[in-house]
């Protein structure tokens with residue numbers, strides 16, 4: 001079932017001469033994880049803002065085309081409604097913090113307060129999220145005093161607290177170390193298991209390959225490729241759009257060019273290992 | 285936050301402030317108004333914010349009061365000269381006017397300074413929301429209170445950046461001005477930008493939801509709150525009776 005559909009969407013920021021999004025056609029299926037990749041300034045964040053409805057309600061400008069969420073056009077939803085349906089974690093960590101709460105615990109609770117949730121339920125949910133995001137040591141800290149990566153983790157927790165059906169996450173790991181990154185991806189995986197639809201902007205190609213169902217490749221405001229991760233990430237066309245391929249895929253493609261036939265082109269380390277084992281057993 | 289006075293419900297503390305304001309305005313002369321200040325010094329120390337109270341008072345109100353005195357007493361000429369030496373002349377009317385004016389300013393501001401020192405923002409927000417004020421209203425109040433410390437922090441960051449680029453930021457007034465003026469642009473711009481981004485952050489947390497906001501943090505009026513309010517009310521009624529009907 002299609003959760004979000006976009007048809008012939010074009011967008012131009014106010015006072016800008018060029019369109020930032022051009023001819024966007026997209027169908028986001030319910031319960032799937034999408035990796036949105038592309039070079040800097042490709043329009044990824046702008047696309048996220050359109051999906052979340054911040055364009056055109058907050059950023060004005062010229063938006064044309066059709067955008068539907070769960071069978072209704074996005075304009076039919078009220079602002080408050082959209083907040084509970086589409087969770088949005090921003091690219092800039094400084095944007096993440098509400099600025100009206102004095103502790104991480106309260107920061108995560110804030111959205112639930114806005115929804116009028118009973119205090120006991122809030123306490124329960126927030127404690128659950130703090131455990132899930134491993135924020136125990138930070139829960140009494142002032143959100144302003146957190147590092148960029150910590151802010152992003154808190155913000156994601158605060159968004160997930162609202163239990164949205166769709167979660168848009170814009171470069172959540174750009175400020176995180178490998179361990180923090182891994183933890184974010186584990187949470188994304190957990191959300192996927194809960195049936196959430198996830199759109200993830202991310203540069204760490206190997207992690208996308210491991211966790212994402214479908215990949216959307218953007219370049220200069222257009223969607224250039226879209227499809228199963230295993231298909232997109234084994235197609236060298238990605239490189240022509242300034243994108244990257246997983247190292248193992250590149251290596252396998254090179255090997256194939258050199259005449260070594262691969263059973264499949266792997267995109268993750270585990271798949272590569274399996275492929276190599278197959279080749280080795282064939283040669284024995 | 286263990287102090288009993290700090291733990292009072294915000295509106296209880298506010299009623300003290302209101303009583304002081306009304307008393308100050310209804311009472312003729314300036315002696316009783318001036319006596320409010322030492323009383324609040326004592327209350328502030330009992331509330332555990334004595335030094336903060338004095339420092340806030342000296343930094344803000346004291347300077348203002350001094351300015352009013354100099355301006356009114358020496359610069360506005362009138363009939364009766366009390367004292368004169370060289371170009372300085374002290375006029376009686378000016379002295380009286382400034383005594384009346386500053387006594388009120390000192391009394392009212394000391395109650396307000398005390399109130400803001402002993403009332404956590406969190407409590408204030410809770411009480412406002414509970415009293416039925418809208419989310420937007422409490423948010424504006426909150427951001428305004430936060431604005432000054434945030435601007436301060438931001439300007440410090442910019443100053444440090446300037447320093448690291450070798451721009452002199454300390455020394456004479458001229459040097460400081462030279463360092464400060466170019467900072468205004470980025471300061472205002474980034475403040476605006478931060479507000480813009482904050483709107484989105486709030487929106488992502490369902491700020492626009494139309495249901496009535498709840499609060500995880502809870503506080504309530506205790507018997508001691510009712511006691512304090514009653515005492516203030518009765519005391520004030522006695523004062524009104526004594527002042528106008530006796």
Ligand SMILES: Nc1ncnc2c1ncn2[C@@H]1O[C@H](COP(=O)(O)OP(=O)(O)O)[C@@H](O)[C@H]1O
Nearest residue numbers: 013016020038039040041042043044045046047
């Ligand atoms: N608020 C804005 N006003 C005008 N132009 C913008 C704004 N935000 C982004 N842009 C422009 O839109 C293009 C796409 O930006 P963005 O969506 O942030 O790309 P990405 O997230 O892929 O790096 C860039 O050329 C950028 O300069």
Ligand SMILES: [Mg+2]
Nearest residue numbers: 044045046091
């Ligand atoms: Mg971006």
